[in-house]
Amino acid sequence: MSRFERVRARLRRAYESGREAVRAGRAEAPAVAEDRGVASPVSPGPVAAPSATVVGAQSPASMHNSTASRDDADVPHALRIAAAWSWRLIVIGVVTWALLKIVGTISIVIIPLAVALLLSALLAPAVGWLLRARFPRSLATAVVLVGGLAAVVGTLTLVVNEFIQGVPELSEKSSQGVRQIQNWLKTGPLHLSDSQLDRYIDEGQAWVNGNTEKFTSGALSTATTLAEVLTGAILVLFATFFFLRDGSNIWRFLVRLLPVAARWKVDDAGRASWATLGAYVRATVLVAFIDAVGIGVFLVIFDVPFAFPLAALVFLGAFIPIVGATLSGGVAVLVALVDSGPVTALIILGVVIGVQQVEGHLLQPLIMGRAVAIHPLAVIIGIAAGVVLAGITGALVAVPLIAVLNTAVRRLAARTVPDTPPDAVVVASQAP
Numbered sequence: 001m002s003r004f005e006r007v008r009a010r011l012r013r014a015y016e017s018g019r020e021a022v023r024a025g026r027a028e029a030p031a032v033a034e035d036r037g038v039a040s041p042v043s044p045g046p047v048a049a050p051s052a053t054v055v056g057a058q059s060p061a062s063m064h065n066s067t068a069s070r071d072d073a074d075v076p077h078a079l080r081i082a083a084a085w086s087w088r089l090i091v092i093g094v095v096t097w098a099l100l101k102i103v104g105t106i107s108i109v110i111i112p113l114a115v116a117l118l119l120s121a122l123l124a125p126a127v128g129w130l131l132r133a134r135f136p137r138s139l140a141t142a143v144v145l146v147g148g149l150a151a152v153v154g155t156l157t158l159v160v161n162e163f164i165q166g167v168p169e170l171s172e173k174s175s176q177g178v179r180q181i182q183n184w185l186k187t188g189p190l191h192l193s194d195s196q197l198d199r200y201i202d203e204g205q206a207w208v209n210g211n212t213e214k215f216t217s218g219a220l221s222t223a224t225t226l227a228e229v230l231t232g233a234i235l236v237l238f239a240t241f242f243f244l245r246d247g248s249n250i251w252r253f254l255v256r257l258l259p260v261a262a263r264w265k266v267d268d269a270g271r272a273s274w275a276t277l278g279a280y281v282r283a284t285v286l287v288a289f290i291d292a293v294g295i296g297v298f299l300v301i302f303d304v305p306f307a308f309p310l311a312a313l314v315f316l317g318a319f320i321p322i323v324g325a326t327l328s329g330g331v332a333v334l335v336a337l338v339d340s341g342p343v344t345a346l347i348i349l350g351v352v353i354g355v356q357q358v359e360g361h362l363l364q365p366l367i368m369g370r371a372v373a374i375h376p377l378a379v380i381i382g383i384a385a386g387v388v389l390a391g392i393t394g395a396l397v398a399v400p401l402i403a404v405l406n407t408a409v410r411r412l413a414a415r416t417v418p419d420t421p422p423d424a425v426v427v428a429s430q431a432p
Helices: 003-036 070-074 077-105 107-132 137-187 194-222 226-256 260-301 307-317 324-340 342-368 376-413
Strands: none
Touching: 077 107, 107 137, 107 226, 107 260, 107 376, 137 194, 137 226, 137 307, 226 260, 260 307, 260 324, 260 342, 260 376, 307 324, 324 342
């Protein structure tokens, strides 16, 4: 017998002797407990009679199930609940503040990735069509991305050219409009004198001069440099390309990083959120196009200058729900006021209000549907928070982010178990 086998035999004998000792101790425990009058798991029950009195024993403290000591039991229940909520809210607030600081620090990366996700959700159906037409995935992605980029560049070129051509005429009519307003202030119901007009103009100019530095510093703090813009644009293009081509693989990789028990739930919530984001982006593009066409047609009918740039502005503004199209429509009203007078401006104002009513009461519920329905108060708060945190980009991203989080939280909070994927292999373990 080798030395290893002798050591193994000794360990085996020690293990067997230990087990025999444990069995003997368990067999003797009930008998010893009965002889000593002590309650045991086999013979539970009070040692003394119910009427017996134990000298020197204290009455047990009356404690709630949620308390761990007498001190906690003396604290009112409502105060304990408030304290428990308070420290949990403090922890959540600290974590949220830390996340916001991190996002603010790497915003040059976060913002392009968010824009790339929105573009990917918008262009994903086109890539799917080309894939069904037997295009290679990389080629389909490149064709869609280049086509979308060409459409954006062409539209911006037309807008800029038309705006440059019409600026001199609009400047001349703006001066005429300002003189008309001054005459109306003199001869109208206000009856302002020249000295009052001059004083108000001087006060307005002094206010602008006094706040120029504030406006300039705020613009410089929120606007990025040319290098950052170019870096962000390149990152958007590359991220959009890889999201469109390898989005499913990237998502599966991220899901595999989670615990096994949480993978299916998170995968179900993520896919539902992606469907919500795609529905939101496509519906927003359609609604924005209808708004731009509706307002642009009336601008052409009433011969308002910059009809196409103003329609493009309305289209871009419609991506900020509720307030975006209204503000961009207000610019069209001001141009109509300067160029064609108050009557045309009032008509354009009525058109803008009518289009907004149709959008809010017909297009949004019909096109968006219940899948991405968000309460208007949540939309307003989200837009305000986005503007404060990230400016115009934050306003664009806030509402789709709220829609995605709404869907994800609902799916994660649901008690239903996601369906088993058709390609899943379930391995059943044998009972021990």
